[in-house]
Amino acid sequence: MVTWNTNKRIVRILLVGDPGVGKTSLILSLVSEDFLEDVPPKAEEITIPADVTPEQVPTNIVDYNASEQNDDSLHEEINKAHVVCIVYSVEDESSMDRISEYWLPLIRDSVNESEQRKPVVLVGNKIDLIDYSTIDNVLGIMEDFPEVESCVECSAKTLHNISEMFYYAQKAVLHPAAPLYSMEDQDLTEKCKKALVRIFKICDIDGDGLLNDFELNHFQRRCFNAPLQPQVLEEVKAVLSKNVPDGVVNDAVTLKGFLFLHCLFIQRGRNETTWAVLRRFGYNETLEMSKEYLQPAIKIPPGSSTELSHRGQQFLTMLFERNDRDLDGALSPDELKSLFSACPALPWPSLSDLRRIVPTNEKGWLTLHGWICRWTLQTLVDLPRTLEYLAYLGFNVHENESQLTAIQVTRERRLDLAKKQSNRTVYMCHVIGPKSAGKTALCRALIAEDMKRLLERDFRSGSHYCINSVQIYGQEKHLVMRDIEVRQVLDPLQPQDVHCDVACLVYDTNNPKSFEYIARIYIKYFAESKIPVLITGTKGDLAEVRQEYLLQPAEFCQKYKILPPQIFSLKHNKKDLYVKLATMAAFPRFQAAWILFYRHRLEHLWDSTNLRHFGLMSSDPQLWWKAGIGLAAATCFGYFIVKLFQRSTPS
Template sequence: MVAWTGSPRRHVRILLVGDQGVGKTSLILSLVSEEFPEDVPAKAEEITIPADVTPEQVPTNIVDYSGEHQRAESAPTTPNFRREPDIDVFVLAAEQTDEALAEEIRKAHVVCIVYSVECEETLDGITERWLPMVQKCSETERKPVVLVGNKIDLVDFSTIDHVLSIMEDYPEVESCVECSAKTLHNISEMFYYAQKAVLHPTAPLYIMEDQDLTEQCKKALVRIFKVCDIDGDGLLNDYELNHFQRRCFNAPLQPQVLDEVKAVLMKNTPDGIRNDSVTLSGFLFLHCLFIQRGRNETTWAVLRRFGYNENLEISDEYLHPPVKIPPGSSTELSHRGQQFLISIFERSDRDGDGALSPEEFQKLFSACPTPPFSTDIRRTIPTNENGWPTLHGWLCRWSLMTLVDVNKTLEYLAYLGFNVHENESQLAAIHITRERRIDLARKQNSRSVYMCHVIGPKDAAKTTFCRAFLAQDMKRLTDRDIRHSNRYAINTVQVYGQEKYLVLRDVDARLVLDPLQPGEVNCDVACLVYDIGNPKSFEYIARIYIKYFAESKIPVLIVGTKADREEARQDYLLQPPDFCHKYKLLQPQFFSVKHNKKDVYTKLATMAAFPHLKQFGLVSSDPLLWWKAGLGIAAATIVGFFVVKAFHGPGSAR
């Protein structure tokens, strides 16, 4: 199982600043030695706390600051103000300049501004000097701040109310705490809050003055809610909540806790519970409540388990796990990938008509930034009479995307929650095929998706040929459909009883002297089309074949289009049948819109399935050889089935 944790940082750097004599150095030394130091240096050396002794299991650097402005004459003069013992405030050897301070602020992940609860001047210094300085040195990012009131053992009152007003005016202030370096009261908590301000910051999640979640946080939580809504009813029932709990915290949600959560929602938000299930508004309210109670880490744990980084964006590592595709291999959907997409389709087909209406289509992809493909996809995949994708067309479109842009498939599988529902990386949803050279050597091909490049001169009806591959009824193929074609068309064909996906790529027509790019040549099978009624049409594909395919191992089929018209003699050295005979190709196949026979597409898929039989012209009349080839592909499929079954048997490791 591959679990995404999205750890925000590998270490935390804490800087302590504040007026002279507030106890910055004593706080650090008390934390390290667990006792109040009697001899306090002017400045503590930078210390590193190992990960295994910190609550968040993150190594932490703590940096002290001693500034040149902090002399005896500038020290607060409030009665009873206690100086740290044995500090010689006239010694400037350890003092730092404002430039050095600015550099330390930039390097720090969080700044703790320390003040003395017994000295109002040091409290005023927070807004008069320290917060403005932190802001000035952090222009490109908001640096989290923790306000620390030291020497609480000397007073019998609290400054928290005053500090809370500062927090309202300065969003970068994450939290505040009162402590005592002498009695060790809240010392560990102070540094925990500093760590927490870095690892689980409030600012990206919550707007203090509005007492509400940020829009970016809401957007992320809405997506998480939709992904966890397995049955698509807009609610999280007990099963879905438990699934969510296990995903985020690796533990079930106890029935008593679940009842308490529902009781809180019913008490605080009128529409938080419906049909004994949690609504979206209730889900958002819970996270708002977590943050208000100082449990930012709970919301951050959820966000990170669903792939979000510190900026509340889904990280690239989550969307695009590394995948290595050897040269000559291709990418297809695995069985698990297909099953996941089938379940998504069936869940989204709310009216059960076997197709996705535009509304159902948009709702399905509402958890994604944008749909991966347009709703107007009838020129690319099979659809129903309304032009809506059927389940068959849905799988066709995903198979096409996986073949030509596997990273996009991985990205959208992550958006749709494959990682969540399958509890594994979306790499489990794809299959990398064997290299083509190995297929040729073994004379076996176990691929399920083949790429066919359709190449021909202008007006040779390439677009019509590709569109006809999708049309069940050619009468429904309108002039607009023929004039406007997508780059690809994909459908399934039967190759000796095995269903295969065939992708037709319409390669743009050029002048015969213009070179084809390698990406326009390399494919599983090439279909060279010409207009049988145009005497100059065949020369184009003849030259293309000689230049690019005669010496390659790519099977080629020549197709004459507009076969319902009178055939013209071609202005070329050889007529099409003679050309095919010379180069040991199958004789030209003929195609017309009026008589759309699907056998030409089956021939293309068969040639792609058996690339070692490139010179089909020699074997096309030998039915025994074709029968053996078909038996070979069936055997390969059966062997593959038993291999998969062996790997996923009861005793297999998971």
């Protein structure tokens, strides 16, 4: 079914022409289904209900009379109309000459410069009075004036082609030929070709540059809600084989053949077929992808975030696997460009920066894991762009639904805090600290497997974001590290720099003046907030020096009842810091503190009883007895910590 542009809820048809050509008679014959001998000078405006029109769109028909209306009134009516029918008398050559000499230039001059050309239909009336056709005479006019969509001959007296005339007028508005086809070049317009090439690439599911029978059927179902009958399919291939060299290869339709078919549809007056395809893939009447299609409305409550749904991840995984031509488990730059060839541009302009944002292979190419990470990050921080590119890549067509089904809106953060647990799968950590404290290195270490390679990288360029997955009690979550840029120590933080799921305040353990900055940041921005905070000392492989502040880091943390400082070193990065940050985000407020403490105690006891070495293979009852005592002690201690924090937490 053709999608009608919701910006035009009614088609307005204006009839103009020289006196005596039969404009009013045409309108009255359509309405009364009979020819009236006594015709008024001008017909009143008529509204035809949607259910009696071929396109199921309500239609207004407006008459013009030179003796009753002045030039200003005519200009106004032309601007209000969606299509203008220029009526001429087939027996009067002067009325035909006036089409190009007067009426078409007048219509052009009346249309505002900011608007497109007004579609025009040429109507030859009184065909009952002659025994020849004038269509050949007006074809030259159509070539000179691209806004002329079609021409039709009819008779108000015999009712010949009356309904067809108004159908063509409707069609000129709903399915205009001018944006699709150039009469001068006898070919598709460049805009139309570009749109159809994108559609071809999206429908080429296996990416071999051909549309096989399965892909053609998939295309037919998505556009017209019906399968392509085998006999029709064979007839289409026969037409292509006869008219287009290389239109069919290996019993499949090529891009060249696909474009020819649409050119043939338009030449045969079946513009609606091509428009049905274009609109199904999101194009509007100017052959631009509509804003509503690219970015459908979505409501995101304050404090909620956006993540990829399971459906969204499935679609992106399918795209990755389809475009990994060499099956090496990564997308090379050429494979990435091929994947996004149906889009106006790459979503990430600097491909070289990808290795500074997500995990990649040794060549800096996106693995499937890194690919999903990159989309997860974009969905979190730039949802409109994700929605836009999902539309470009054909999610709406392959899934037959809006791309909103690829998105999941999370629960509001205030509800997470009330329940002291988050059901999110993506957490934002803001990394804040003074210059040269090692913030960027700490962020990049999240995605580095080879620390030696990380140490050799240039940290002065690239994105402020890094993302990777972490395991929290057996569940995979995504942690985003955002490096908050600080130019001057006294610069205030903006609200968008503070609001996050967890904050990592970073100081340099080897710099005595480093801790004071984050201590002041904590007191000013986080002490009264409910955002979990972890203080981290970097460059842990160097000698730790005393900080020139009222309290040392450990004393500061104890005073404000936050976790003790975590010491981090690039040379000994075990990734446990990121698990702690993600755990604090998953279990907000003080619950995170006792969970981490409880986990630490369990791990300590686990090591002390050597269970990691013996595992379930050990049958020593004394060993299991020790483990049981240890677990019970840890449980009791964890319960004590919970009560302690509950009593010390201000209401």
